[in-house]
Amino acid sequence: MKERLEIIHQSSKEERDYILEYQSIDISTRPKLNLAGVEFENVSRDKAIAIILDLIKKKEKFHHILLLDPIKLDLMLPGRPLHRITKKASMILPSASGLGWAAKKFSLEFEEIITPISLIMDLIRISEKQGLTLFFLGGTEKAIEKLFFNLTKHFPKIRIVGRHSGKLSKERELMVKEAIRKTSPDIIFLGFDFPYQEIWIENNNAYLGKSIVIGIWNNLDTLAGKSDSTPEYFRKRNLTWLWKVISRPWNLKQISITLHFYFYFLFLGLKHKKEDK
Secondary structure (H helix, E strand, C coil): CCCCCCCCCCCCCCCCHHHHHHHCCCCCCEEEEEEEEEEEECCCCCHHHHHHHHHHCCCCCEEEEEEEEEHHHHCCCCCCCCCHHHHHCCEEEEEEHHHHHHCCCCCCCCCCCHHHHHHHHHHHHHHHHHCEEEEEEEHHHCCCCCCHHHHHHHHCCCCCEEEEECCCCHHHHHHHHHHHHHHHHCCCEEEECHHHHHHHHHCCCCCCCCCCEECCCHHHHHHHCCCCCCCCCHHHHHCCHHHHHHHHCCCHHHHHHHHHHHHHHHHHHHHHHHHHC
16 A cells, blocks of 8 residues: 555556657647737647757756646736746746636637646656756755655656755855756756746746756645645646635635636637637
8 A cells, every 4th residue: 555645656658668759759840829928838748848858958058847827827918027937938838727718718729738747747757767867946844855755765766966945045045056056957846936936937047057947836745745635626627726716715816816817818718709700
């Protein structure tokens, strides 16, 4: 019987030469889906990983992989202060089914909704096989150490060149940034709160070298083995973000953002249909 906090990697990949499979994916074309002024990669998870592996191989510059759900997208729409982040990101991926609903309002469809955990775990798995170096930053001391224990247990050849909690004094933050600069990891998994996480990436790219930086928010806690209280109905439908809103009715800001997202895309969708007639 598996331990309660043990990592279980639910991957569609079996133990076969899946590295060769990623290499065989055609990444010469990268179809986009423009959703109300924010341009997403309209690709499968496998193709997203193949693109990321290609960026790591080229080592041309720092790359920010941005995963968005409805709440985060709403705060990054054109005209919002955070919209600038979407213009700087190397890849924007849809991470919740609410974005699929919004796309359908324009008669568009995402090839796949890419959940953060599935993307992270596939990258961790292939990193062990290829000897890629990883750096984890965020969460609590307890969570980051549990994460390290879990990953080294299940992926014994994994190369974690750095790990640190998200509780940073100015002195410790500088130390961590220097550690990132010196180790020059292939992938940095950053687990801060939104939007501090995205702003931190923007302000510190000088220290990030030619790394791939993926903001994973509280998914770092999930990787550390923290049980997910989200009901199965919401998890299966990639509606974890919505459950967080429903289960915290006192968080009026999140509720107002969710309502704005719903009515904003409902209105734009109706306008789009009217113009098409």
